[in-house]
Amino acid sequence: MREERRATWARWGTPEQAKPLPEAVAGLLKQVFDVTPPGPATALDAVSAPAPALAEAALAALVAVVGAEHVGTEAAERALHASGKSTPDLFHQRTGELPELPAAVVAPADHEQVLAVLAVCAEHRLAVVPFGGGTSVVGGLAPEAVGYLTLDLRRLDRLVAVDPVSRTAVLQAGLPAPRADELLAEHGFTLGHVPQSYEYATIGGFAATRSSGQASAGYGRFDDMVVGLTVATPRGTISTGRAPASSAGPDLRRLFLGSEGAFGVITDVTVRVRPLAAERHYEGWRFESFADGVAAARRLAQDGPRPTVLRLSDEVETMLGAAGRGRGDGGCLLVVGHEGASVEHAVAQTAAVLRECGGQELGEEPGEQWAAHRFDAPYLRDALLDAGAFAETLETAAFWSALPGLYDAVREALFAALPVPSMVLCHVSHVYETGASLYFTVVTAYGDEPVARWQRAKAAANDAIIAAGGTISHHHGVGTEHRDWFAKEIGRLGVDVLRAVKRELDPARVLNPGILVP
Numbered sequence: 001m002r003e004e005r006r007a008t009w010a011r012w013g014t015p016e017q018a019k020p021l022p023e024a025v026a027g028l029l030k031q032v033f034d035v036t037p038p039g040p041a042t043a044l045d046a047v048s049a050p051a052p053a054l055a056e057a058a059l060a061a062l063v064a065v066v067g068a069e070h071v072g073t074e075a076a077e078r079a080l081h082a083s084g085k086s087t088p089d090l091f092h093q094r095t096g097e098l099p100e101l102p103a104a105v106v107a108p109a110d111h112e113q114v115l116a117v118l119a120v121c122a123e124h125r126l127a128v129v130p131f132g133g134g135t136s137v138v139g140g141l142a143p144e145a146v147g148y149l150t151l152d153l154r155r156l157d158r159l160v161a162v163d164p165v166s167r168t169a170v171l172q173a174g175l176p177a178p179r180a181d182e183l184l185a186e187h188g189f190t191l192g193h194v195p196q197s198y199e200y201a202t203i204g205g206f207a208a209t210r211s212s213g214q215a216s217a218g219y220g221r222f223d224d225m226v227v228g229l230t231v232a233t234p235r236g237t238i239s240t241g242r243a244p245a246s247s248a249g250p251d252l253r254r255l256f257l258g259s260e261g262a263f264g265v266i267t268d269v270t271v272r273v274r275p276l277a278a279e280r281h282y283e284g285w286r287f288e289s290f291a292d293g294v295a296a297a298r299r300l301a302q303d304g305p306r307p308t309v310l311r312l313s314d315e316v317e318t319m320l321g322a323a324g325r326g327r328g329d330g331g332c333l334l335v336v337g338h339e340g341a342s343v344e345h346a347v348a349q350t351a352a353v354l355r356e357c358g359g360q361e362l363g364e365e366p367g368e369q370w371a372a373h374r375f376d377a378p379y380l381r382d383a384l385l386d387a388g389a390f391a392e393t394l395e396t397a398a399f400w401s402a403l404p405g406l407y408d409a410v411r412e413a414l415f416a417a418l419p420v421p422s423m424v425l426c427h428v429s430h431v432y433e434t435g436a437s438l439y440f441t442v443v444t445a446y447g448d449e450p451v452a453r454w455q456r457a458k459a460a461a462n463d464a465i466i467a468a469g470g471t472i473s474h475h476h477g478v479g480t481e482h483r484d485w486f487a488k489e490i491g492r493l494g495v496d497v498l499r500a501v502k503r504e505l506d507p508a509r510v511l512n513p514g515i516l517v518p
């Protein structure tokens with residue numbers, strides 16, 4: 001089961017899972033962009049790589065820790081671990097322009113073996129990259145190092161303990177989300193963490209990147225769910241999370257949440273769990289404009305009732321989604337989902353508020369459609385790439401008062417940097433009392449050098465985000481790609497604090513060099 005869920009080569013999922021573009025969208029693409037399909041992608045078994053540059057003594061020490069069968073040095077295995085799943089990553093895999101491959105892929109069995117691998121890396125000054133599901137979209141798996149090692153957490157895949165009284169569970173870091181939910185369901189619980197990368201991403205990856213899922217309005221962000229962590233560092237083990245709340249100094253848990261493998265390797269995570277939902281109800285609402293929809297989402301986020309899922313598409317995203325479903329309601333679509341023991345009351349109360357805010361009820365169909373296709377987007381991105389269109393996303397968040405300015409600034413920056421014609425779609429998918437996230441999708445034709453062109457557009461959008469008061473990432477993390485803007489966001493002293501922490505925990509500087517910490 002675990003193997004089936006490993007990220008695959010040059011696309012999301014396996015070729016058998018490929019989804020065709022809806023006819024109306026394919027037609028629109030041809031008409032607007034006049035795209036031409038590129039040649040076939042490079043096959044994984046055609047990837048060649050120089051023999052791994054790993055000192056014999058280091059290799060022998062690694063084999064002594066995990067066993068020879070858990071040290072992979074084949075080109076294919078190394079290529080699969082050399083990058084994540086951003087569109088540039090997929091594009092490079094398709095064209096065979098690969099980044100530096102890891103010298104080896106090492107899969108420890110438990111926390112003690114992780115500590116021992118880190119000790120070998122520190123002794124041999126070998127950079128080491130923790131690898132969960134491999135779904136990073138910010139260059140989080142591509143260190144600035146020559147001859148690095150990938151530490152694949154796939155064997156740490158157990159549910160260690162469930163405390164039904166406290167409603168907590170200890171999950172090992174390498175568990176993919178669907179498997180974690182299967183194991184929790186045997187005890188009547190769920191995590192409620194459902195990012196779009198759900199099928200592949202892991203528990204450790206969620207904690208390391210401070211992920212946020214599609215049901216965050218009801219279940220919270222992943223960092224809200226974490227009550228404790230065990231972290232292996234080159235200096236030893238740190239365990240956090242003794243009690244549900246504490247005033248005993250700064251919260252060390254928060255230091256490791258979002259640390260992206262730069263401070264240590266998270267080996268298990270204690271999470272708050274919720275009873276499996278007995279009832280679910282999803283529905284759609286139409287708002288005349290994005291501004292009207294944002295006002296309604298803010299009202300629910302601030303004054304309640306708070307649904308489990310709340311997603312508002314802007315006019316362009318609504319139009320494209322409607323074209324895919326063969327209907328056209330115009331305006332902006334708000335998807336509202338309720339999950340829980342009994343949802344009838346919450347559905348009625350929410351409907352009353354949305355009507356008051358000028359919403360028009362579209363019934364269950366758009367909500368059910370969204371739920372049925374909630375994981376389709378990455379498959380459709382593959383279909384776009386197959387057709388010769390380049391699609392990529394970026395995301396941010398801001399306080400409600402800054403949100404309209406941020407929306408305009410990012411769109412302006414993208415349109416100024418992208419060729420004509422290009423499409424920019426946006427939705428709000430995570431709401432808080434004080435603000436919300438914005439998630440942009442860009443579609444253009446390949447043209448010449450699509451990756452370089454995207455990087456220029458992304459840099460312009462990042463500048464606009466910082467200038468307009470947004471965060472450089474609401475849930476994708478920092479990696480290498482956001483690092484320079486992250487430094488602007490936290491300032492020089494903030495960067496110095498992170499560097500000091502890293503020096504203390506990782507004196508040989510082997511953990512994820514160049515990722516997160518500028």
Ligand SMILES: Cc1cc2nc3c(=O)[nH]c(=O)nc-3n(C[C@H](O)[C@H](O)[C@H](O)COP(=O)(O)OP(=O)(O)OC[C@H]3O[C@@H](n4cnc5c(N)ncnc54)[C@H](O)[C@@H]3O)c2cc1C
Pocket residue numbers: 012084085086129130131132133134135136137140141153173174194195196197200201202203204205206207208209210211212213214259260261262264265266267378475476477479512515
């Ligand atoms: C199609 C698509 C959709 C996505 N949708 C969402 C979404 O809805 N919400 C969201 O939050 N994110 C989303 N992401 C981003 C990504 O899935 C998240 O960042 C996720 O949390 C990464 O988990 P992973 O297990 O794949 O980690 P990886 O990609 O393997 O690693 C991510 C980073 O964390 C480090 N790391 C991994 N495991 C550990 C560990 N145990 N200890 C220490 N460091 C570790 C890695 O070195 C790397 O720097 C999406 C990505 C894709 C490709």
